[in-house]
Amino acid sequence: MVHADSSNFASGVSKKQAYTQILEQAKALFDGQRNWVCNTANTSSLLWHALHALPSPSDRVNWAGFYVLDPSKSGQLILGPFHGKVACQTIAFGKGVCGVAAAQAKTQLVPDVEKFPGHIACDGDSKSEIVVPIVADDKVVAIIDIDCAVEHGFDEEDQTYLEELASVLSTSCDW
């Protein structure tokens, strides 16, 4: 199988099937490869293509990617690999949905970003968001960030699978 086939998700699959394929493909891609840039780059592609193969609201995802600890400034996240429009380069811990997830080491499932205190609008099209921390050695090292162009874009099923993906990424990469 060529690598690009990993991004092919059958139309009409369930959310469970799509995330199960993401997890299987991610584990296969990470086998023998611990570089976090390489692995998050391929994971952002998997997430983007999987979610776009699902029915609405998942197919309205307009940003899927990663922020990681900024090596040049403590308490700050910096943009990592993603799919979507150009994004904010840095986010302070505690600021916006990403910053709160990082500061609290806790998933943020936000049905309406306009109602989230201190929301950072990198893209006015984003209406809902889920942010899942990646924790390694008891420290948040990165976050998975996914935006959707409609409200209520994500549910507890997304959260469950994305937290499993975060766990796989935590142990599969050198952060």
Place this chain on the structure above:
Amino acid sequence: MVHADSSNFASGVSKKQAYTQILEQAKALFDGQRNWVCNTANTSSLLWHALHALPSPSDRVNWAGFYVLDPSKSGQLILGPFHGKVACQTIAFGKGVCGVAAAQAKTQLVPDVEKFPGHIACDGDSKSEIVVPIVADDKVVAIIDIDCAVEHGFDEEDQTYLEELASVLSTSCDW
């Protein structure tokens, strides 16, 4: 302007206008930010959205991103940020279009990848390719890699502007 607006390219612009906007946006985004992951992540988004705003064949681009020197193995490239389907994680210097561009420090403009000796098929949909080396301190540190789903997807105008972009990236990032 919110960051996502950087990715908005007016439909019907010329290739010259699209690349001029890419270069202007890239320089603005890199101002005060030298992290190469962050900067190549945003640049892959700029390239993807700009090329898709252009008429065929540019709008048939199916992969746009970066490979960088693999810190874990000399003479090898490793996947960086990109937009498109899942990609090969590592490429040896001298292998395929990317590897030859890196080994020779020379742009490869390939109208038909099937005719390129030793072509690596990460995605069977890719029919043409352009790879531009990023050189810093007389050493190739990364490459810009763009694939197109039709033959003859790129021309000398793409090459000229992408080499200018590579030059901007060379001096704007800590590699």
